[in-house]
Amino acid sequence: MILSPRIRNPLSARIRATESPPIPAARAWAARYDGRAGPPLDLTQAVPGYPPPDALLAKLAEAAGSAACAGYGPIAGDAALREALAGEMSGFYGAAIAPAQVAITAGCNLAFAMVMQVLAAEGDTVLLPAPWYFNHRMALTMQGVRAIPVPTRPEDGFVPDPARIAELLAEHRPRAVVLVTPNNPTGAIYPPATIEEVAALCLRHGAFLVLDETYRDFLPADRSPPHGLFADPDWGDVLVHLYSFSKAYCVPGHRVGAIAAGGDVMAELEKALDTLQICPPRPAQSALAWAIPALATWRDGNRALMADRAETFRGLVGQLPGWRLDAIGTYFAYLRLPDSAPDAIRAAEILAAEKGLMTLPGPFFGPGQDRHLRLAFANAGEHILAQVPARLAAFS
Numbered sequence: 216m217i218l219s220p221r222i223r224n225p226l227s228a229r230i231r232a233t234e235s236p237p238i239p240a241a242r243a244w245a246a247r248y249d250g251r252a253g254p255p256l257d258l259t260q261a262v263p264g265y266p267p268p269d270a271l272l273a274k275l276a277e278a279a280g281s282a283a284c285a286g287y288g289p290i291a292g293d294a295a296l297r298e299a300l301a302g303e304m305s306g307f308y309g310a311a312i313a314p315a316q317v318a319i320t321a322g323c324n325l326a327f328a329m330v331m332q333v334l335a336a337e338g339d340t341v342l343l344p345a346p347w348y349f350n351h352r353m354a355l356t357m358q359g360v361r362a363i364p365v366p367t368r369p370e371d372g373f374v375p376d377p378a379r380i381a382e383l384l385a386e387h388r389p390r391a392v393v394l395v396t397p398n399n400p401t402g403a404i405y406p407p408a409t410i411e412e413v414a415a416l417c418l419r420h421g422a423f424l425v426l427d428e429t430y431r432d433f434l435p436a437d438r439s440p441p442h443g444l445f446a447d448p449d450w451g452d453v454l455v456h457l458y459s460f461s462k463a464y465c466v467p468g469h470r471v472g473a474i475a476a477g478g479d480v481m482a483e484l485e486k487a488l489d490t491l492q493i494c495p496p497r498p499a500q501s502a503l504a505w506a507i508p509a510l511a512t513w514r515d516g517n518r519a520l521m522a523d524r525a526e527t528f529r530g531l532v533g534q535l536p537g538w539r540l541d542a543i544g545t546y547f548a549y550l551r552l553p554d555s556a557p558d559a560i561r562a563a564e565i566l567a568a569e570k571g572l573m574t575l576p577g578p579f580f581g582p583g584q585d586r587h588l589r590l591a592f593a594n595a596g597e598h599i600l601a602q603v604p605a606r607l608a609a610f611s
């Protein structure tokens with residue numbers, strides 16, 4: 216027979232070296248849950264816990280049904296959305312950002328992966344503060360780029376120390392430093408001075424600063440602008456900025472994100488954009504170009520809603536015997552397990568399988584996280600959050 220004897224195709228060593236998707240792994244533990252502690256509570260994924268407004272859904276439906284949006288579009292995104300985003304960013308950051316400096320992508324995860332194709336080659340290194348956003352590390356591993364952890368500490372509010380970054384820049388000569396602020400998984404908001412100092416260090420060491428501000432729309436209203444980097448006319452020499460429409464506009468399923476970068480990066484980026492996305496999804500681009508100005512008030516309301524939810528959650532879990540709330544902000548709480556509890560992976564498994572509470576254990580976010588759990592409180596209403604303390608009490 217033609218297929219016999221069977222020869223095993225060796226799969227890529229890089230993909231085999233890449234971690235498995237963490238969220239399905241955590242949810243799989245809950246398959247064993249028998250309901251004894253109440254309904255299952257899923258705090259694994261960073262998704263907004265409310266729907267998009269009807270007017271946005273109507274725009275999406277209209278655009279999805281149009282022949283114009285069925286065709287391929289420009290590689291770096293439709294002009295209307297690039298203009299709308301550049302305009303909104305200019306207002307938010309108090310700086311002039313041009314539409315030509317903005318590219319629209321099929322989600323922020325793809326934005327990161329495409330940017331790294333431009334900045335780093337196989338064998339290069341990139342600094343990632345730990346705990347990190349797991350898909351960043353996965354994307355780097357898939358590309359053969361080594362992530363060097365920059366440890367952060369609860370005592371410092373999980374804000375990386377620029378002095379440590381300076382040492383690692385000198386030691387490893389990485390192609391980029393990645394900062395995520397507000398942070399996933401900790402919710403930490405980095406001070407403007409820290410972000411600016413890291414940018415200056417990157418410039419000095421010939422590295423790029425890749426700044427993922429997916430959660431910027433949920434910063435406290437008095438915290439904008441979160442840094443002054445865009446005010447420097449030469450920002451594109453050091454900064455590559457990432458954004459996601461998934462959270463602020465409640466459209467993660469429509470896959471829209473963005474990259475802001477200088478001319479040199481943009482010129483090379485076009486190759487990655489063309490090869491990996493051809494064009495970003497067209498119906499969502501059309502609807503979001505409308506939504507950026509039209510939904511400004513609705514977004515402000517959500518910022519307030521999320522801030523209230525964070526305060527509610529702080530009140531619920533902040534005083535739980537044995538537990539320590541090490542950080543909370545925007546979408547996430549990062550909780551330290553009681554000393555008597557098992558390590559984070561086992562603890563998350565027990566909470567999911569026996570208490571019906573799905574969380575992500577710290578080790579999914581990098582080294583040194585064995586005592587922490589991430590709880591994405593953003594995706595649950597207050598009636599659900601109110602049930603969390605009783606489930607966590609399993610370890611109190």
Ligand SMILES: Cc1ncc(COP(=O)(O)O)c(C=O)c1O
Nearest residue numbers: 261322323324399429459461472
């Ligand atoms: C820091 C960060 N970047 C990027 C993403 C992915 O965004 P998108 O849905 O636009 O791919 C997420 C989603 O959780 C995130 O937390």
